[in-house]
């Protein structure tokens with residue numbers, strides 16, 4: 001009898017929690033800014049919130065707190081409206097249909113730069129992209145396959161890589177970004193870019209372990225986002241990815257969001273972690289960013 005009562009209580013508790021979770025998911029996604037983030041990511045933040053707070057009835061404060069966590073992860077990196085970049089993609093398609101694909105796609109660079117400028121990290125890198133890829137590929141050689149996790153709009157910088165044929169697997173957590181990148185990949189296929197974009201949560205290490213192998217794996221400005229005070233999946237992520245590649249390129253901002261240089265641009269904690277798990281690294285610095293080219 002006692003066991004049945006306990007089971008009924010557990011059942012009621014699970015039903016209440018599920019209904020709270022579903023309601024919160026709907027409420028959070030009502031705001032356009034969060035509507036295209038993968039459910040998996042939003043649900044993770046909801047569950048973290050429900051674990052830390054006693055929620056019986058959803059309040060505005062609950063929604064505000066969860067949205068602000070999601071803002072840090074994703075939405076603060078977009079500049080301007082997504083409709084602008086969609087228009088630019090149409091322009092790119094039109095220009096490319098008139099280009100001679102046997103030549104380098106120079107005619108498209110102007111539009112590419114405008115698309116890159118719609119994402120904060122890519123815009124900051126605009127003047128440095130050529131130098132960054134030159135220096136990375138001096139260490140790694142030019143890759144045949146790149147894996148880019150938490151990619152944002154970085155795959156759009158393909159023309160700066162100066163590689164004639166490249167397989168590019170791009171992963172992020174926003175459905176609209178993923179669709180946008182797949183459209184871009186279709187347009188760029190005549191220029192030797194064979195790309196595919198998919199939803200992937202970098203913290204879901206089971207799913208990460210199923211991605212394909214690559215010559216280089218990019219984790220550009222991602223690790224600071226997935227590591228929190230309570231959990232640091234970054235180390236395990238690097239260990240798993242090192243079985244899939246010879247080189248991981250991880251980067252960190254060296255300026256604050258306000259644009260001021262950081263006091264400690266080198267990431268000593270990160271460097272010590274790499275040494276502890278027996279990985280070597282070389283450093284490349286630009287005005288805004290520090291890159292670690294990591295290998296065994």
Ligand SMILES: C[S@@+](CC[C@H](N)C(=O)[O-])C[C@H]1O[C@@H](n2cnc3c(N)ncnc32)[C@H](O)[C@@H]1O
Pocket residue numbers: 073074077121122149150151152153154171172173174200201202203219220221222225226
């Ligand atoms: C600072 S932006 C950097 C974008 C790109 N890597 C670059 O450097 O241009 C961080 C990116 O990581 C993505 N992101 C955040 N959390 C993630 C997670 N758990 N898994 C995969 N991507 C994530 C965001 O959606 C965003 O596009």
